[in-house]
Amino acid sequence: MNAYIKLGWVLPIIMEQLKGLDKDKLDNRRKKGQLEEGVLWKKAGDNRIYYHFENWDNFVENGQ
DSSP: OOOOOOOOEEOHHHHHHHHOOOHHHHHHHHHTTOSOBTTTEEEOTTSOEEEEHHHHHHHHHHOO
């Protein structure tokens, strides 16, 4: 059996630790409008920014 745990929406530190994506670079791309809100990132009720772990792979592979 091939088990896979989906992480979904995660804090930038997780993207940095598991995907090697620097938080500052993610923030810059988000602020420039290069990342689609609601698909790749969202601002939660606690005013923290979250990134979608699995959707990032699709973005890298397909540019979407």
